[in-house]
Each structure stands twice: as C-alpha cells, then as structure tokens.
Amino acid sequence: MNLDLQGKVAIVTGGSKGIGLGIVQMLLAEGACVVNVDRSPADACGLDGSDPALQTNYLFVHGDLTDVSVCETAVVRTLETFGKIDILVNNAGVNDGAGLDAGLAAFVQSLQRNLIHYYAMAHYAAEHLRRSRGCIVNIGSKVCETGQGGTSGYAASKGGINGLTREWAVELAPAGVRVNAVLPAETWTPLYERCLAAMPDPQAARAAIEKLIPLGRRFTTIEELASMVVFLASARSSHTTGQIIYVDGGYTHLDRKCTVDGGVSEFGAATT
Numbered sequence: 001m002n003l004d005l006q007g008k009v010a011i012v013t014g015g016s017k018g019i020g021l022g023i024v025q026m027l028l029a030e031g032a033c034v035v036n037v038d039r040s041p042a043d044a045c046g047l048d049g050s051d052p053a054l055q056t057n058y059l060f061v062h063g064d065l066t067d068v069s070v071c072e073t074a075v076v077r078t079l080e081t082f083g084k085i086d087i088l089v090n091n092a093g094v095n096d097g098a099g100l101d102a103g104l105a106a107f108v109q110s111l112q113r114n115l116i117h118y119y120a121m122a123h124y125a126a127e128h129l130r131r132s133r134g135c136i137v138n139i140g141s142k143v144c145e146t147g148q149g150g151t152s153g154y155a156a157s158k159g160g161i162n163g164l165t166r167e168w169a170v171e172l173a174p175a176g177v178r179v180n181a182v183l184p185a186e187t188w189t190p191l192y193e194r195c196l197a198a199m200p201d202p203q204a205a206r207a208a209i210e211k212l213i214p215l216g217r218r219f220t221t222i223e224e225l226a227s228m229v230v231f232l233a234s235a236r237s238s239h240t241t242g243q244i245i246y247v248d249g250g251y252t253h254l255d256r257k258c259t260v261d262g263g264v265s266e267f268g269a270a271t272t
C-alpha cells in the first residue's frame with residue numbers, strides 16, 4: 001500500500017528513542033521530511049548526522065518540552081526548513097510516579113512533562129495544519145482508563161490527551177484536519193526497560209507482564225505501534241478522526257479470562 005507520504009512534513013516529539021524513534025524512522029522510510037524535537041539527539045541509524053541522505057529531510061530540534069518556548073521554536077524551525085507542516089505527532093512523555101502523596105508541585109510538574117506541551121505544539125502548529133489540511137496523532141496510555149496507582153499526574157495527563165483528541169477533532173474538522181490518538185499499554189522501549197531494571201528481578205517481572213497480554217503473550221513492538229501512527233498520519237485514513245485506538249495485543253479490553261495467569265481460551269481449555 002502506498003501511503004503517499006512523500007514530501008509530507010512531520011513533527012514528532014520525543015523522536016530520539018522508543019516509540020518516537022520508530023515513528024521517525026518509518027516516516028522517513030515513507031519519504032516524509034521529519035523534525036524530531038527531543039532533549040537528546042538520536043544516536044541511531046544515521047540520525048546522528050552520519051547519513052548524508054538524511055541531511056535534506058531530517059531536522060533535529062534540541063530542547064526540553066517542559067519549556068514551552070521549545071514548542072514554538074520547533075514550529076518556527078520546521079517552517080524555516082521545510083516551509084509547511086502536514087503532520088504533528090505528540091509523543092514525548094514519562095510515567096513519573098507523581099501520586100496522591102507527592103504534592104501539588106510534583107503534580108503540576110507531571111502535567112508539564114506529559115500534557116502541556118501536547119497543547120503547546122498543537123497551538124503553535126494549528127494554523128499551519130489548517131493550511132495543509134493536515135493531521136495530529138497523539139500518543140496516550142492505557143493508564144488513563146485502567147489507573148495504575150501512584151501516578152496521578154501521568155493518569156490525568158493521559159486522560160487529558162484523550163479529551164483533547166476528541167476536542168481538537170471537532171474544532172479542526174471544518175478545516176479538514178484529522179486528530180486521532182494511539183494508546184500503547186505494554187510496548188518494549190528504553191523507558192520500559194528502565195522501569196523493569198529498577199525491580200529486584202527484571203526478567204521475572206517481564207515474564208509476568210507478558211503472561212497477561214492475550215495476543216501472543218508478548219510486548220507490543222515499536223514497529224507495531226509506529227505502523228498504526230503512520231497509517232493514521234497518511235491519507236489512507238482520510239475519513240478517520242476523533243478515534244482513540246489501542247495497539248496493545250488486547251491487554252486493556254479483552255475478557256479477564258484471557259488475561260489472568262492460567263486463564264481459559266475461547267474453547268475452555270487452560271491457556272499456556
């Protein structure tokens with residue numbers, strides 16, 4: 001399937017690692033020009049400047065998105081370099097464990113890490129997306145629906161992202177701009193690896209989580225996540241807007257009988 005992304009200009013936040021890096025690489029492979037906004041440069045696959053072929057269609061904007069002036073700078077530099085914006089992927093975030101006891105300052109800081117820059121990027125890019133009849137894809141999390149405990153700031157941010165996805169889909173529909181969200185649950189990324197590394201037995205923790213994922217008893221891959229994002233960013237999804245799509249191997253919604261350890265399959269036999 002030709003996604004017709006040649007010559008499209010995309011901004012991806014947090015594109016140096018994990019899911020964001022996968023999205024950047026897939027967009028580049030589809031012929032798009034990509035602007036990666038991250039606090040550290042990508043050291044993967046020629047994005048470090050070693051691939052001359054990427055010098056005309058890849059731009060790195062360095063900065064921490066909790067400083068919203070970085071969002072404005074990213075939009076300005078994209079326009080200076082590529083002249084337009086067709087696609088915005090809001091992706092950067094971190095499950096920072098600001099729970100009920102963490103206090104107001106930590107809660108607000110978590111919103112700055114996970115929610116405020118989504119609005120800022122969309123705010124600064126909106127006029128240009130209207131002009132190009134472009135699209136926005138927001139990366140959320142299943143935590144907004146399931147809760148996790150001990151992470152009020154992250155849960156509120158991800159709930160806010162779902163709300164903003166629908167809100168922006170309505171506000172921007174008259175201009176032909178589509179807005180959708182993709183929600184991971186358990187995707188194997190550097191962030192996830194770091195979380196498990198802090199546990200007494202990371203391998204056992206990983207195996208315990210995998211057992212709960214109905215489809216294949218494995219983590220979602222970065223490529224599986226990126227494929228959905230890139231499809232939603234393309235004209236192949238031209239009548240899809242306001243959708244909140246879980247790419248999670250059935251983890252969030254399927255019958256608990258499938259997800260509990262030793263659960264039953266549709267035929268009643270014990271699963272392995």
Ligand code: NAP
Nearest residue numbers: 014017018019038039064065091093141186187189190191
């Ligand atoms: P990751 O492996 O940590 O990659 C995120 C990238 O974004 C990193 O390069 C990170 O830089 C950068 N970044 C984060 N906050 C930033 C900021 N304030 N300013 C600039 N750059 C920033 O994370 P990931 O697992 O791919 O997660 C990506 C998105 O998916 C997040 O929104 C996350 O909430 C969501 N998600 C992931 C999972 C999962 O299973 N992995 C599950 C649910 C939701 P540093 O390395 O310096 O932090």
